[in-house]
Amino acid sequence: MFAPDELTSDGFLGGRLTVLQPRRGYRAATDPVLLAAAVPASAGQSVLELGCGAGVASLCLAARVPGLRLAGLELQPAYAALARENAAMNGVALEVVEGDLSAMPAALRQSFDHVIANPPYYPAGGGTGAADPGRERAMREETPLATWIEAAVRRLAPRGVLSLIFGADRLPDALAALDGRMGSSVLLPLQPREGRPAKRVILQSRKGGRAPFRLLPPFVLHEGAQHDGDRESFSPAAAHILRNGGEFPFRLI
Template sequence: MFAPDELTDDGFLGGRLRVLQPRRGYRAATDPVLLAAAVPAEPGQSVLELGCGVGVASLCLAARVPGLRLAGLELQPAYAALARENAARNGVALEVVEGDLARMPAPLRASFDHVIANPPYYPAGGGTGAADPGRERAMREATPLGLWIGAGIRRLAPRGLLSLIFGADRLPDALAALDARMGSTVVLPLQARAGREAKRVILQSRKGGKGTFRLLPPFVLHEGDRHDGDRESFTPPAAQILRGGGVFPFRLI
């Protein structure tokens, strides 16, 4: 577990959420906030987050949608403990279960209206590993992306929605992992700035969906063509999500 001096107390959604994170380990940034903003959950529905880390995506979703039944699965016990603490300090009912999605723990072998995930960004092998073991495990794939998606599909109720955010270079792998049970798939590219290559995407797919595949226009996060000093320079729609706790100005599915 983390000692108090190994943690930072960070604000999300313009300070509406206070989240403890490891100073040197994996630290949530914009991805889980953007993921939560894409999920069209409604009060009373159930949501499972695979690889919940310290709980940021689930907490952001709870801040926007009251009355959700939230569960999270986390492999690393220290991060699972932080997720429980963060849920308690923000007044959110989040059941966090420690375990491996490849061997789904019994308490989570149920059906959910939504399954969400921010899978590890880097594929297994190659590259320089992170110095911190927790960050390395969170950022580098040990369980193949296809198994993440397969685990999510199995946990979805009929007509349930799978929502993922990941690196754009993994999109072919993700689409290949969506089997015949899934349909109405939508991909939203995320651009740091207009005209730049999209480095991340959000993918949504519905269990039992019959719609055709759709590729949406890119969503731009920052104004201008370069970083301007210390200003965040978020576009108004991005600021409404990242600081205001809002949703995308369009519905993906």
């Protein structure tokens, strides 16, 4: 477990949430906040987050949509404990279960209206590993992306929605993993700035959906052609999500 001096206290959603995170381990940035803003959940529904880390995505979703039944699965015990502490500190009922998504714990072998995930960004092998083992495990793929998606599909109720955020370079793998059980898929490219290639994407798909695939216009995160100083440069739409806890200005699915 993390010692108190190994943690920082960080604000999310303009200070609406206070989250403890490890100084040198995996630290949530914008991805879990953007993921939460994309989930088309409503009060009374159930949501499972695979690989919940310190719980940021689930907590951001709870701040926007009260009355959800939230559960999280986390492989690393120290992060699972941190997610529970963060949930309690923010008054959110989040059940966090330790375990491996490739061998789903019995407590989570049930159906959910939504499954969400921010899978590891870097592929296995190659590159320079992180010095902190917790960060390395959170950021580098050990379990294939196809296994993440298979675990999510199994946990979805009929007509349930899968929401993922991941690197744009993994899109072919993700689409290949969506079999005949999933459909009505929607893809949102996340563009750092106008004219720049999208580095992240949000992909949503409905279990049993039959609507055609939709590619949405890019969502631009920052204003200006380049970073021009020590200040925030989020676009108004991005700031509404990241600072005010808003949802995307269009319905993804």
